Amino acid sequence: ETGVTQSPTHLIKTRGQQVTLRCSSQSGHNTVSWYQQALGQGPQFIFQYYREEENGRGNFPPRFSGLQFPNYSSELNVNALELDDSALYLCASSFDRGLAETQYFGPGTRLLVL
Amino acid sequence: TQLLEQSPQFLSIQEGENLTVYCNSSSVFSSLQWYRQEPGEGPVLLVTVVTGGEVKKLKRLTFQFGDARKDSSLHITAAQPGDTGLYLCAGRSGNQFYFGTGTSLTVIP
Numbered sequence: 001e002t003g004v005t006q007s008p009t010h011l012i013k014t015r016g017q018q019v020t021l022r023c024s025s026q027s028g029h030n031t032v033s034w035y036q037q038a039l040g041q042g043p044q045f046i047f048q049y050y051r052e053e054e055n056g057r058g059n060f061p062p063r064f065s066g067l068q069f070p071n072y073s074s075e076l077n078v079n080a081l082e083l084d085d086s087a088l089y090l091c092a093s094s095f096d097r098g099l100a101e102t103q104y105f106g107p108g109t110r111l112l113v114l
Numbered sequence: 115t116q117l118l119e120q121s122p123q124f125l126s127i128q129e130g131e132n133l134t135v136y137c138n139s140s141s142v143f144s145s146l147q148w149y150r151q152e153p154g155e156g157p158v159l160l161v162t163v164v165t166g167g168e169v170k171k172l173k174r175l176t177f178q179f180g181d182a183r184k185d186s187s188l189h190i191t192a193a194q195p196g197d198t199g200l201y202l203c204a205g206r207s208g209n210q211f212y213f214g215t216g217t218s219l220t221v222i223p
Contacts, residue, residue: 042120042204043202044213056209090157092156102159103211105155105156105157105158106156
C-alpha cells in the first residue's frame with residue numbers, strides 16, 4: 001500500500017452532472033497530481049497542485065478543476081460530465097520534486113458516465 | 115495525445131522466457147520512469163532513469179535510457195507469472211509526466 005487513498009472507489013453519473021473526487025496524500029507529501037486513465041490506455045496528466053497552488057495543467061478543458069487543502073489532500077471536480085469522461089481517475093502524491101521524484105498512486109476512482 | 119509509444123501493446127509468453135518492452139518518443143525527457151499496474155490498483159514505480167545511456171538492473175529486470183533521452187527499454191529475464199501486469203513508461207518534461215500507451219504482459223505458468 002502507498003498510503004494514498006481515494007474516494008469513492010466507484011461512481012456512476014449521468015451526462016451533464018457534476019462530480020467531486022477526493023484524494024488523501026501520503027503523510028509528508030506536499031504535491032498531488034491527478035491523472036485520467038481511459039480503458040486500455042496510459043494515464044493522462046490533468047493537473048498538479050503544490051502547496052495549495054496549481055503547478056501545471058495538461059490538455060483538459062476548464063470544466064476540470066481542482067483544489068488542494070492545507071493538509072495537502074486534494075479534490076478533482078468535473079462539471080458538465082460527458083460520456084468520454086468515463087475513466088479511472090488516479091491521484092499521485094510526492095514530496096521530492098527533483099528528477100528522481102517518486103509518485104505514489106492511489107487505487108483510483110472509476111467513473112462511469114451514462 | 116500520447117507522446118510516448120510503447121511496443122508491443124500486448125505480450126503473452128510462457129514462464130521462463132525473456133522479453134523486451136520498448137518505449138519510444140520524438141521528445142527529450144529529463145527523466146524516465148517505468149511502472150507496473152495491476153487490475154484495480156494504481157501504477158507502482160519500478161525505476162527512474164535520469165542519465166542518457168543509463169542502465170539499471172533490479173533482479174531480473176533491466177532498464178535502459180537511450181543516449182538521447184528519447185527512448186527506453188525494459189528487459190525481463192526468465193519471466194514469472196508474478197510479472198503479469200500493465201507496464202507503463204513515463205517521461206518527465208518540466209513538472210509533468212507523460213505516460214506511454216502501456217504494454218499488457220501475461221506470463222503463462
